[in-house]
Amino acid sequence: MGQSNINLAALIGSRICHDLISPIGAINNGLELLGMSDAREGPELELISESVGNASARIRFFRIAYGAASDQSLGRAEVVSILSDSMHGGRLQVAYGPLDPQPRWAVRMAFLAVQCLETSLPYGGRIEVTCVDGRWDISGHSAKQSVDQGLWGLLAGKEVDELAPAHVQFALLASVAPDAQRKLQTDIAPERLSIRF
Incomplete structure (x- = not known):
């Protein structure tokens, strides 16, 4: 895929995320209003609320990972919030190290790397994101891994015959x-996977 196609795909990703976040936010607002009214709370409302929260968190993550990149800075609080919310209730913990605002394009690459590690650590673990002097290191730590050599080969510039939608992050990061x-x-x-750039 050429550079223009990558940019077009990123703009499409941004548009989809932008258009989805508004109705999900409206549903969340409706749930808050129901919570303030005399409506009976129950497992149904809890399930809807949890689902809306998960969808909103994933869209915020996807907006950075698959949206258009730029030199615009993203602050630590925003990045930590997105990572925390998108991993909430999952088997992985993500520790984001950079204290200073970072350019969106770099955070985008870090998010894609996090997704690559997430795919390779299906049993859970810890992901650490660090940036020292502009060099990023995204490392996954777990006693159990599931590493697909073909997918990791994409990061080294190799080709694969077929790519599943669940693994697009490997091709996009490359x-x-x-x-x-x-x-x-x-x-x-054996217990550590790392992607650096």
């Missing part, structure tokens, strides 16, 4: 790295 003038480096160890 495609956007050259645009950001970054080279991806990976390390696969």
Whole structure:
């Protein structure tokens, strides 16, 4: 996929996320109004509320990971909030290290790397995101891994015959790295997986 196609796909991703966040926010507002009224609370409302919260968190994550990138800065509080909300209730914990605002394109790459690690750590674990002197390291720590060598090969510039939608983050990260003038480096160890750029 050429650079123009990547940019077009990112704009499509941004548009979809932008258009979905409003109705989900409206549903959430409606649930809050129901909570303030005499409406009986029950498992149904709890399930709807939890589902809306999960959908909203994932869309916020996808908006960064799959949306259009720029040099606009994202503050630590916003990034930590998005990561925390999108991983809430899951098997993975994510620790985001950078204290200063970071450019959106770099956070986008970090989010894609987090998704690559999430795919490879289906039994849970901890992901640490660090940035020192502009060099990013996203590492996953777990005693149990499920590493698909073909998918990880994509990060090294290799081709795969077929790519499932659930694994698009590997191809996209490999495609956007050259645009950001970054080279991806990976390390696969028994209890640690790392993606650096």
